[in-house]
Amino acid sequence: MSGSVAIVGLGPGDGSLVTPAAQAALDRATDLIGYIPYVARVPERAGLTRHPSDNRVEVDRARHALMLAAEGRHVAVVSGGDPGVFAMAAAVFEAVEQGDPAWRRLAITVEPGITAMLAAAARLGAPMGGDFCALSLSDNLKPWDVVTARLEAVLRADLVVALYNPISSARPWQLGAALGLALEIRAPETPVAFARAVTRPDETLRVMTLAQAREAPADMATLVIIGASGTRLIPRGPGERPFLYTPRSVPAGR
Amino acid sequence: MSGSVAIVGLGPGDGSLVTPAAQAALDRATDLIGYIPYVARVPERAGLTRHPSDNRVEVDRARHALMLAAEGRHVAVVSGGDPGVFAMAAAVFEAVEQGDPAWRRLAITVEPGITAMLAAAARLGAPMGGDFCALSLSDNLKPWDVVTARLEAVLRADLVVALYNPISSARPWQLGAALGLALEIRAPETPVAFARAVTRPDETLRVMTLAQAREAPADMATLVIIGASGTRLIPRGPGERPFLYTPRSVPAGR
Numbered sequence: 001m002s003g004s005v006a007i008v009g010l011g012p013g014d015g016s017l018v019t020p021a022a023q024a025a026l027d028r029a030t031d032l033i034g035y036i037p038y039v040a041r042v043p044e045r046a047g048l049t050r051h052p053s054d055n056r057v058e059v060d061r062a063r064h065a066l067m068l069a070a071e072g073r074h075v076a077v078v079s080g081g082d083p084g085v086f087a088m089a090a091a092v093f094e095a096v097e098q099g100d101p102a103w104r105r106l107a108i109t110v111e112p113g114i115t116a117m118l119a120a121a122a123r124l125g126a127p128m129g130g131d132f133c134a135l136s137l138s139d140n141l142k143p144w145d146v147v148t149a150r151l152e153a154v155l156r157a158d159l160v161v162a163l164y165n166p167i168s169s170a171r172p173w174q175l176g177a178a179l180g181l182a183l184e185i186r187a188p189e190t191p192v193a194f195a196r197a198v199t200r201p202d203e204t205l206r207v208m209t210l211a212q213a214r215e216a217p218a219d220m221a222t223l224v225i226i227g228a229s230g231t232r233l234i235p236r237g238p239g240e241r242p243f244l245y246t247p248r249s250v251p252a253g254r
Numbered sequence: 255m256s257g258s259v260a261i262v263g264l265g266p267g268d269g270s271l272v273t274p275a276a277q278a279a280l281d282r283a284t285d286l287i288g289y290i291p292y293v294a295r296v297p298e299r300a301g302l303t304r305h306p307s308d309n310r311v312e313v314d315r316a317r318h319a320l321m322l323a324a325e326g327r328h329v330a331v332v333s334g335g336d337p338g339v340f341a342m343a344a345a346v347f348e349a350v351e352q353g354d355p356a357w358r359r360l361a362i363t364v365e366p367g368i369t370a371m372l373a374a375a376a377r378l379g380a381p382m383g384g385d386f387c388a389l390s391l392s393d394n395l396k397p398w399d400v401v402t403a404r405l406e407a408v409l410r411a412d413l414v415v416a417l418y419n420p421i422s423s424a425r426p427w428q429l430g431a432a433l434g435l436a437l438e439i440r441a442p443e444t445p446v447a448f449a450r451a452v453t454r455p456d457e458t459l460r461v462m463t464l465a466q467a468r469e470a471p472a473d474m475a476t477l478v479i480i481g482a483s484g485t486r487l488i489p490r491g492p493g494e495r496p497f498l499y500t501p502r503s504v505p506a507g508r
Contacts, residue, residue, distance in 0.1 A: 016275035019368065024270065058502075084375040086502070090383025093499035097488050104490045108497070110376035114273065114366045121338040122364035129344025131404055133387035133413060142504035150385055150411045157407035158400075159387060234351050236358045243362070245347035248312075248340070250396035 003069035005106060007089045009082045009113020010041055014199035017119065022111040029076035033065045034088070038078045056140070058091035066095055066103045082115035086136045086164045116223040117162035120195030123205055125234070125243035127193060127225050130250065132160035137167075137174050144174070151178055155185040160231060160246055163224040175224070179214045182226050186210055191227040191244055194218055207233065207244055257323035259360060261343045263336045263367020264295055268453035271373065276365040283330035287319045288342070292332045310394070312342060316349035320357045336369035340390045340418045370477040371416035374449030377459055379488070379497035381447060381479050384504065386414035391421075391428050398428070405432055409439040414485060414500055417478040429478070433468045436480050440464055445481040445498055448472055461487065461498055 006025040011017035026032075026042055032050045033039075039052040053061050065075045079087035089110050096103050121128045133154045139147055154161055161182075166175040182190075188211035196204045196219070208216060210226065218224065230250065233242040260279040265271035280286070280296055286304045287293075293306040307315050319329045333341035343364050350357050375382045387408045393401055408415055415436075420429040436444070442465035450458045450473070462470060464480065472478065484504065487496040 011273070014275070016278065017273050017366070019265070019271050019273055021268070021270035082372050082376075084372055084380045084382050086383075089376075089380035090499055090502045093380050093383070093488060093497055094501055096497065097486075097499075104488060104497075110380065112271070112368045112372045112376040114368070115372065118336050118338055118366045118369065122336075122343075122366040126338045126343035126347050126364065128338050129340075129347070131387065131389045133385065133408065135385045141502045143506045146412075146504050150413065153407045153411035154387065154413075157404045159404065159408075232351075234347060234358060243347055243350065243358075245344055245351075247348055248344045248395045250400050252397045 003072045003074060003106060005065050005069045005075045005077060005092065005108045006111055007077045007079070007083045007092055007109070008111045010038055010078055010080055011114040012081060012116055012119035012199045013197065017114045017199060019111065019113065022113060025109070025111045026076050028074055030073045031068050031075045032078060033061055033075060034078035038080050042078065058088060059095055062088065062092040062095035063099060065092065066099060066106065069106050070100070070102060079113070082113045083110055084112065085115045085134060116164065116195070116198060117225065119198045120193065120223050120225060123195065123198055124193055124207065126245040127227060127231060128160050128162070129246040129248055130160060130228055130230060132162065134162045134164060136164045137178055138165040138171060139174065148177070148181060151181055152185070155182055158228045160228045161226040163226070165220070166222055166224045167218050168220050175218055176214055179210065183210055183214070186226070186229070191231050191233060193225040193244060194222050195225065196222045198223070205241065207242065257326045257328060257360060259319050259323045259329045259331060259346065259362045260365055261331045261333070261337045261346055261363070262365045264292055264332055264334055265368040266335060266370055266373035266453045267295070267451065271368045271453060273365065273367065276367060279363070279365045280330050282328055284327045285322050285329045286332060287315055287329060288332035292334050296332065312345035313349055316342065316346040317353060319346065320349055320353060320360065323360050324354070324356060333367070336367045337364055338366065339369045339388060370418065370449070370452060371479065373452045374447065374477050374479060377449065377452055378447055378461065380499040381481060381485060382414055382416070383500040383502055384414060384482055384484060386416065388416045388418060390418045391432055392419040392425060393428065401428070402431070402435060405435055406439070409436055412482045414482045415480040417480070419474070420476055420478045421472050422474050429472055430468055433464065437464055437468070440480070440483070445485050445487060447479040447498060448476050449479065450476045452477070459495065461496065
């Protein structure tokens with residue numbers, strides 16, 4: 001069994017944020033598997049068979065990759081951002097655990113990428129400069145009461161909170177509920193960032209207060225960052241977006 | 255004022271994990287500022303003045319960068335990993351906020367990098383596959399009771415926990431205390447990873463149980479990942495390290 005699976009992070013979108021290691025894994029692949037828009041980011045070339053698939057079929061996609069590798073193919077499974085953050089890496093290992101024991105002998109590697117919250121943070125300043133967490137707001141794979149219990153815990157612990165998968169057509173109200181919970185715990189003037197399609201041509205970055213955030217539009221391409229008590233803005237000149245950052249220090253008594 | 259500051263993430267160590275955007279920022283720089291081992295990662299070249307500095311002088315280093323940029327220089331401030339994660343980005347914005355108002359008009363950009371927890375996760379499997387957090391265990395910049403309150407909150411909320419800055423010669427007991435707290439809340443068989451110098455020649459990856467972790471050696475180059483209740487190992491063949499991963503799903507009632 002000489003096939004392989006490389007689970008590759010393509011970063012937020014701009015080609016200059018794809019690591020050379022990720023690019024090398026793509027260059028070695030005979031087969032490319034992933035959600036349609038991520039497969040579309042990798043140019044066609046001779047010797048590469050592309051297998052784009054629809055959203056929300058992650059484990060099917062993972063099994064397909066493992067079956068091809070078991071036949072000796074060199075498969076790249078692509079994710080946006082980092083494959084280990086709410087993306088394909090866990091799905092592949094779930095399929096390995098539950099599937100053909102021979103799959104455990106395959107060469108399976110993960111090539112990390114720049115995940116959305118760190119790409120967004122870099123564009124905004126340094127909002128993740130203190131302790132932080134990443135939560136998926138989707139209740140497709142965990143009960144909503146687990147989502148809210150975790151969110152409440154990290155809000156009370158004063159971590160910066162990055163919300164992945166904040167909203168979709170099937171989950172229209174969860175982001176509003178999450179921001180409502182945040183407003184019960186954090187000050188209404190807490191900075192919140194909505195970072196959409198970071199580094200892509202349709203990028204939009206909006207920084208507002210937590211009180212304003214409940215009325216702000218968002219979509220599946222949006223990453224939401226809720227500041228901690230120390231997170232603040234540095235105003236700049238007219239027409240310039242302020243820097244958003246979280247100091248490293250936490251004063252005693254907070 | 256035509257100078258600039260680029261705060262650049264060098265990733266975990268291997269050159270193949272430096273993004274092309276980070277490399278371009280290094281190539282444009284006239285001056286290079288950072289902690290000695292990070293400056294040493296960037297080759298010398300004509301036209302580049304290197305200003306290596308010792309550890310724990312982050313704000314002095316940041317002010318130096320801003321002063322040079324105010325003189326028209328193009329400064330790259332380098333961090334290992336991602337500069338927005340317990341690294342130089344927040345220090346630069348602290349210096350901007352407290353310093354010469356003219357510094358706010360400088361071109362200040364952040365080039366993200368592969369942060370240690372995601373580099374380690376990629377080597378191990380997909381341990382950050384569910385909700386997770388990143389905490390600095392250092393009490394140099396925040397009171398120890400804040401560290402432990404945050405740690406307790408995220409342990410109870412069943413997040414995967416990445417501990418940055420777990421130990422140093424000046425902070426020899428904090429990691430043991432943190433793991434002791436984890437043992438009060440999580441099962442003794444919870445998987446824990448100690449990932450040291452990931453992707454560098456002296457890389458070591460150790461996966462053990464939480465009960466074993468209290469006796470395991472660690473140093474400043476170690477990143478500690480404490481698994482959640484769902485985190486588990488997939489055994490492989492003799493002599494092969496098991497895959498470590500956290501499933502995406504959380505069952506109801508957990």
